[in-house]
Amino acid sequence: MSSLNLLPFVVIALSALVVAVVATPITRRVALRLNWVDHPTTRKWHRVPIPLLGGVAIYLAVALTLLFFGDRFYIRQMASIIVGATVVSLAGLWDDRRHLRAEVKALLQLAGATLLVLTGVQVHIFPWPVVNVLITLLWVVGVTNALNLLDNMDGLAGGIAAIAAAHFTLLAAMSGQYLVGALAAALLGACLGFLRYNFNPARIFMGDSGSLFLGFILAALGIKLRFPENTYAVTWMVPVLVLAVPLFDTTLVVLSRLRRGRNPFTTPGRDHVSHRLVYMGLTAREAVLVLYLVAGVVGEIALFVAQADVITGYLVGAVVLLFALWALWRLERLAPAVVEDRNLP
Numbered sequence: 001m002s003s004l005n006l007l008p009f010v011v012i013a014l015s016a017l018v019v020a021v022v023a024t025p026i027t028r029r030v031a032l033r034l035n036w037v038d039h040p041t042t043r044k045w046h047r048v049p050i051p052l053l054g055g056v057a058i059y060l061a062v063a064l065t066l067l068f069f070g071d072r073f074y075i076r077q078m079a080s081i082i083v084g085a086t087v088v089s090l091a092g093l094w095d096d097r098r099h100l101r102a103e104v105k106a107l108l109q110l111a112g113a114t115l116l117v118l119t120g121v122q123v124h125i126f127p128w129p130v131v132n133v134l135i136t137l138l139w140v141v142g143v144t145n146a147l148n149l150l151d152n153m154d155g156l157a158g159g160i161a162a163i164a165a166a167h168f169t170l171l172a173a174m175s176g177q178y179l180v181g182a183l184a185a186a187l188l189g190a191c192l193g194f195l196r197y198n199f200n201p202a203r204i205f206m207g208d209s210g211s212l213f214l215g216f217i218l219a220a221l222g223i224k225l226r227f228p229e230n231t232y233a234v235t236w237m238v239p240v241l242v243l244a245v246p247l248f249d250t251t252l253v254v255l256s257r258l259r260r261g262r263n264p265f266t267t268p269g270r271d272h273v274s275h276r277l278v279y280m281g282l283t284a285r286e287a288v289l290v291l292y293l294v295a296g297v298v299g300e301i302a303l304f305v306a307q308a309d310v311i312t313g314y315l316v317g318a319v320v321l322l323f324a325l326w327a328l329w330r331l332e333r334l335a336p337a338v339v340e341d342r343n344l345p
Contacts (some may be wrong), residue, residue, distance in 0.1 A: 009169050009181050012065055013189035013293035020061035020193025026195065027053040028204040036097060049203060052096050054194055055210020059089055059156075061181075061190035062217070069182060077224070078183060084112030085216040088144060092208030098342060102265060103219035105212075106141065112216060120310035121223055125232050140219040145265075146246035147215030148208060149253060152271050153274045156288050160207060160245050160295050161214040162191035166244045167299035168221045171306055178207055180224045187217055200285040227306055233234045234305060234313035241302035241320065245295045248324055249273045 001095060031037060031051035038050050059338065063082065091108040094100050116122065122136040151157035165188035172181030191214070197203045206214075219345050222239025240247065249272055257264040277287035305313045 006169075006173055008178065009173060009185035011193075012069055012182055012185040013169070014066065016061045016065040016186045016189030017193040018059045018189075020190045020323070021196055022059040023060050023195045024054060024194055024204060025058045027046060031204070037153055037206070038096075050205050052205050052207035053209070054198060054204040054206035055092065055096075055208070055213055058190045058194050058206060058210045058212055059086075062186045062213075065186040065189065066183065073211055077119050077121050078179060078251065080115050080121060080226075081183065081217065081220040084115045084220070085213050087115075088114045089213035090146075090210045092212040093264070096207040096209055109141045109144050109212075109216070110137060113137045116140060116220055116223070121220055123236075125236055130306060132170050136223065139223065140216065141218035142250070143222070143243055143246070144212055144215035146243070146250040147218065148211040150246045150249050151208075151211040152205065152272050153200075153284055154202035154289055155195055156274055157190045157211050157214065157246075158195045159288065159292050161218060162188055163292060163295040164196065164218055164242050165191060165221075167302060168239075170216070170240065170241075170303060171225055174303075174306070175225070175227055175229075176265065177224070177226060180221060184221050187221075191226070193238055200288065208274065215246075230308075231307065231310065234308060234310050237313060237317050238302045238306045241298045241305060241317075242297040244320070244324070245273075245291055248327070252331060255328070259332075273331060333344055335344050 004282060019308060028051050031053040036052050038052055050084060066078070066082070088105075088109050091100060091105050111245065117133055117136055123132050123139065125135065126132055147157055147161060150160060165184045168184035169181050170189060170209060172178070172184055194206065194210075222243065225235075227235040227238070252273060253271055254264040257269070262269075272286045274291060275286075278284055282290065298320065305316055308316065
């Protein structure tokens with residue numbers, strides 16, 4: 001911990017925050033002029049049209065900040081991460097404007113994930129390269145879509161991404177990975193700047209272009225993190241814990257929809273964790289803040305596990321898993337009412 005130096009990351013995060021604060025109202029005006037808005041429907045939470053293109057502001061904040069600090073932090077693998085994230089972000093941007101088939105989006109996400117593998121950004125858990133590649137592709141596509149699904153309430157996806165990015169920044173600093181930390185810090189600042197306009201009540205949405213971009217970057221950061229003083233037998237849990245909220249939400253939605261005989265990926269609904277918390281009596285803002293708190297707690301657990309021995313790490317992981325299974329069971333009991341009730345606030 002004596003080598004922990006957060007100053008470069010603070011500078012990067014603040015720079016990205018400033019860019020996002022400036023760029024977001026500009027993209028909002030552009031979206032309104034182009035009528036690039038998200039109209040309310042029975043399955044959506046907002047009640048008035050909200051401009052999209054917030055994801056463009058997030059993208060610009062991250063890209064411009066890294067470009068400015070490129071002399072110190074630019075490497076080939078980071079370029080592949082940004083290029084891959086650009087591909088999935090553009091796919092989301094197209095989907096925000098004109099519907100893009102799910103199969104096409106999945107192929108583009110796989111293309112971005114493949115680019116990571118080709119430049120060496122992949123997991124190294126097992127001795128079999130093919131298995132590692134398959135896990136990498138599954139992880140990247142899974143996390144990318146998990147953030148996309150989580151973007152269902154004002155400030156939720158942006159806030160959870162910011163909390164995850166903050167923990168990735170700390171983890172990178174703890175292990176001396178300043179290149180990874182730079183990207184995580186840029187993402188943190190961009191999300192915080194965007195949240196100024198996206199927190200309840202939102203004045204702009206990030207759209208698929210933003211949520212897919214965030215998911216791809218976070219997935220890549222989870223892969224790139226290294227813990228030289230510990231073993232993969234324990235540290236594989238660290239990125240899973242940091243991203244536990246979106247992964248849990250996706251698991252709940254997929255299992256719930258499969259149980260009800262619905263396509264989990266093309267059937268939208270008010271069956272996410274945030275919606276169920278509102279059904280239990282919280283306001284929309286309170287539900288988002290509760291999920292912020294959960295994300296912060298599991299992030300702190302991830303920091304502990306990153307330095308734990310095998311036995312301690314798995315004991316902590318088992319406790320978290322048991323709690324997650326209980327939460328899945330508890331929340332799924334509310335599924336029929338949440339999904340069918342179209343008059344929720």
